[in-house]
Amino acid sequence: MAVPAAGSVRGPDRYRPPAITGLADLLDRQVRERPRARALVAGGDRAGLSYRSLDTLAGDLAARLAGTGLRRGDAVGLVCANTAEFVVALLAGARAGLVVAPVDPSLPEPRMSARLEALGVRAVLLGPSAGAGAAPAVVHGVPVWPLRVDAAATGTATVALDTGAGTAPGARGAAGELSAHDALVLFTAGTSAQAKMVPLTHANVAASVQDVCATYELGPDDATVAVMPFFHGHGLFAALLATLASGGCVLLPEGGRFSARTFWDDMRAAGATWFTAVPTIHEILLERSAADAAGPQVPPLRFVRSSSAPLNTATQRALERTLGAPLLSAYGMTESAHQATSEPLPQHGALKQGSVGRVTGVDLRVLDPDGKPCPAGGEGELWVRGPTVARGYLGDPAETARGFADGWFRTGDLGSLDEDGHLFLTGRLTNLINRGGEKISPEYVEDVLAGCPGVAEAAVFAVPDATYGQRAAAAVVLSGGGGPGAEEILRYSRGRLAPFEVPDLIRIVDSLPHTAKGGLDRAAVEVLYAHRPAGAGLT
CATH class of the missing domain: 3.40.50.12780 (ANL, N-terminal domain)
Structure with a gap:
C-alpha cells in the first residue's frame, strides 16, 4: 500500500x-x-x-x-x-x-x-x-x-x-x-x-x-x-x-x-x-x-x-x-x-x-x-x-x-x-517477550513444553523483572492421571531451548483460557498469571 x-x-x-x-x-x-x-x-x-x-x-x-x-x-x-x-x-x-x-x-x-x-x-x-x-x-x-x-x-x-x-x-x-x-x-x-x-x-x-x-x-x-x-x-x-x-x-x-x-x-x-x-x-x-x-x-x-x-x-x-x-x-x-x-x-x-x-x-x-x-x-x-x-x-x-x-x-x-522529532517507545504489537534484549517466541516455547511427556498444554507469558525488563513464565496443564513436576519440565526444556528461552517460572494449573475459536486466550492468560507477585502460585 x-x-x-x-x-x-x-x-x-x-x-x-x-x-x-x-x-x-x-x-x-x-x-x-x-x-x-x-x-x-x-x-x-x-x-x-x-x-x-x-x-x-x-x-x-x-x-x-x-x-x-x-x-x-x-x-x-x-x-x-x-x-x-x-x-x-x-x-x-x-x-x-x-x-x-x-x-x-x-x-x-x-x-x-x-x-x-x-x-x-x-x-x-x-x-x-x-x-x-x-x-x-x-x-x-x-x-x-x-x-x-x-x-x-x-x-x-x-x-x-x-x-x-x-x-x-x-x-x-x-x-x-x-x-x-x-x-x-x-x-x-x-x-x-x-x-x-x-x-x-x-x-x-x-x-x-x-x-x-x-x-x-x-x-x-x-x-x-x-x-x-x-x-x-x-x-x-x-x-x-x-x-x-x-x-x-x-x-x-x-x-x-x-x-x-x-x-x-x-x-x-x-x-x-x-x-x-x-x-x-x-x-x-x-x-x-x-x-x-x-x-x-x-x-x-x-x-x-x-x-x-x-x-x-x-x-x-x-x-x-x-x-x-x-x-x-x-x-x-x-x-x-x-x-x-x-x-x-x-x-x-x-x-x-x-x-x-x-x-x-x-x-x-x-x-x-x-x-x-x-x-x-x-x-x-x-x-x-x-x-x-x-x-x-x-x-x-x-x-x-x-x-x-x-x-x-x-x-x-x-x-x-515529539515536536522536535525525538522518538519515545511505548510497546510492541507482537507477542515477543524481551528478556534483556533477547527476544523469546512464546509460541515456540509452548510447543517445546507441550512435547514433554505428561504435559497437555502450556501458555508462555512475560512477567516484569527489575533486571531483565521481562522474564518468561509458563502455566502448564498436565495430562490426566498426574504428570511431571515443574523441575522435570524445566530439565526437559533445557535440552531443547536456548538458555534465555527456558522459563524462569512454571505454574501447574488445571486449565487454560481459550477464545471462542479454540485458540489460547493470551489476554486472559496475562490477567490470570502475569501480574501475580513473583513466586505467588508458581513452582
Missing part, C-alpha cells in the same frame, strides 16, 4: 566516516594509512592484531574459500563466539563473494541445524564457541569446516581451515534468492523453522556502519570492548564493524563472551573510550560498580551506548554519575541493519529523558491503524525506510508482504514522535 509522505522526519548529516561500499573493503583505508595500528586485541593473553595482520588473515582465508568450489553469492554458516575467528571469517567470506550467515552458537543443535538448512548453506565455518555446552553445527549433507586463528604476542598470526570434504551440492532452501550483492543473512527471533531470515546487502552494511560512525563520531583514537554477541546486529554493526571502519580497536574478551568480572580490566587493556550493551548488562555493571569501577584506573569514556531494549531512566542517570560519561539510548532492528535512531553526543543536542533519540540515516513515520500519520505525541506503529533497510525476508513472501510496503518496513513497535 502507498504510504503518505506527510509526517516523516529525516536525520541530519554531520560527520562522515571513511567511505566504504560494504564488508569487502571495510579495512582498506586503515591498511593503507595505519597498517600497524591495533585492530583487535583477542583472548585471555590479549594478543594484538594490526590492521595489516587482520587484512592478511582475511585475504589468506578468502583465497582458501575461493578454492573450495564455492561460488559468488553462495551462503555459508558461521558458528562462532566473539573471537578473532569470527572477524576473519566474516571479512574473508565477503572478499570471496560469499554471503555469511552468523548463528548463535548456544542454540540447541536441532534449532541451529534447522536454521542453516532452511537457508541452504553450502558449508559451515565452525570457530570457538562461548561455553562448553555449545552445540556443534550439523546439517545433513553440508560439511562443517573447523576454523582456527593463532595470534602470537609478537603480532604474527596464522589462519587454518580444515575443509576436508567438498561443499554441499548446489544452492538449496532460501539461498537461491541471494546474489553477490548480499553480504549477510541474520536470523530474527522465532522458531527454528519460522525464524525470519533477513538478507542484508553490502550497501545496507555500508550505510549502517556509516550511520553509527557518524552518530558517535568514531575515529582512530577510539577503542571498545565487544560486549554483545556478533551474531546479533547490535554487537556486529555498532561494536565491531563501525570500530574497524573508523580505524579504532576492538577487544575480544577471553572465551569470546562478556564477563562482568573482567570487564573493567578489559576496558583498561583496550584503552576503551566507549562501549555498547543492553540494559541488563548496564544494570549488572551498575550493581558491581562499587567494587569494579572505583578509583582512577577507570578509562575516561566519551560516552556509553544502550540499545536492544528499553533502558530505565533511573539506571541511565545512575550510570552517568558513576562513569562520568553520557549514556546514549539507541533503537534499531535486524531489518534495518541495526540502528535507526539514537540520542546524540551532548555537543550536538540536548538529551530528553525516556527518548531513544532522533533518526540516523533513515526515514521514520508513526502511523495509526488506518495508515495515517499520527500528530506529534500521538502513539502509533513505527515504519522505517532508508538505505539500511532490508528488501524483505528470504523464503517467506507472505511475511515480506505483511512487513514491507513500498520500501517501508513495519517494525511492529509502538511509539510517538
Whole structure:
C-alpha cells in the first residue's frame, strides 16, 4: 500500500566516516594509512592484531574459500563466539563473494541445524564457541569446516581451515534468492523453522556502519570492548564493524563472551573510550560498580551506548554519575541493519529523558491503524525506510508482504514522535517477550513444553523483572492421571531451548483460557498469571 509522505522526519548529516561500499573493503583505508595500528586485541593473553595482520588473515582465508568450489553469492554458516575467528571469517567470506550467515552458537543443535538448512548453506565455518555446552553445527549433507586463528604476542598470526570434504551440492532452501550483492543473512527471533531470515546487502552494511560512525563520531583514537554477541546486529554493526571502519580497536574478551568480572580490566587493556550493551548488562555493571569501577584506573569514556531494549531512566542517570560519561539510548532492528535512531553526543543536542533519540540515516513515520500519520505525541506503529533497510525476508513472501510496503518496513513497535522529532517507545504489537534484549517466541516455547511427556498444554507469558525488563513464565496443564513436576519440565526444556528461552517460572494449573475459536486466550492468560507477585502460585 502507498504510504503518505506527510509526517516523516529525516536525520541530519554531520560527520562522515571513511567511505566504504560494504564488508569487502571495510579495512582498506586503515591498511593503507595505519597498517600497524591495533585492530583487535583477542583472548585471555590479549594478543594484538594490526590492521595489516587482520587484512592478511582475511585475504589468506578468502583465497582458501575461493578454492573450495564455492561460488559468488553462495551462503555459508558461521558458528562462532566473539573471537578473532569470527572477524576473519566474516571479512574473508565477503572478499570471496560469499554471503555469511552468523548463528548463535548456544542454540540447541536441532534449532541451529534447522536454521542453516532452511537457508541452504553450502558449508559451515565452525570457530570457538562461548561455553562448553555449545552445540556443534550439523546439517545433513553440508560439511562443517573447523576454523582456527593463532595470534602470537609478537603480532604474527596464522589462519587454518580444515575443509576436508567438498561443499554441499548446489544452492538449496532460501539461498537461491541471494546474489553477490548480499553480504549477510541474520536470523530474527522465532522458531527454528519460522525464524525470519533477513538478507542484508553490502550497501545496507555500508550505510549502517556509516550511520553509527557518524552518530558517535568514531575515529582512530577510539577503542571498545565487544560486549554483545556478533551474531546479533547490535554487537556486529555498532561494536565491531563501525570500530574497524573508523580505524579504532576492538577487544575480544577471553572465551569470546562478556564477563562482568573482567570487564573493567578489559576496558583498561583496550584503552576503551566507549562501549555498547543492553540494559541488563548496564544494570549488572551498575550493581558491581562499587567494587569494579572505583578509583582512577577507570578509562575516561566519551560516552556509553544502550540499545536492544528499553533502558530505565533511573539506571541511565545512575550510570552517568558513576562513569562520568553520557549514556546514549539507541533503537534499531535486524531489518534495518541495526540502528535507526539514537540520542546524540551532548555537543550536538540536548538529551530528553525516556527518548531513544532522533533518526540516523533513515526515514521514520508513526502511523495509526488506518495508515495515517499520527500528530506529534500521538502513539502509533513505527515504519522505517532508508538505505539500511532490508528488501524483505528470504523464503517467506507472505511475511515480506505483511512487513514491507513500498520500501517501508513495519517494525511492529509502538511509539510517538515529539515536536522536535525525538522518538519515545511505548510497546510492541507482537507477542515477543524481551528478556534483556533477547527476544523469546512464546509460541515456540509452548510447543517445546507441550512435547514433554505428561504435559497437555502450556501458555508462555512475560512477567516484569527489575533486571531483565521481562522474564518468561509458563502455566502448564498436565495430562490426566498426574504428570511431571515443574523441575522435570524445566530439565526437559533445557535440552531443547536456548538458555534465555527456558522459563524462569512454571505454574501447574488445571486449565487454560481459550477464545471462542479454540485458540489460547493470551489476554486472559496475562490477567490470570502475569501480574501475580513473583513466586505467588508458581513452582
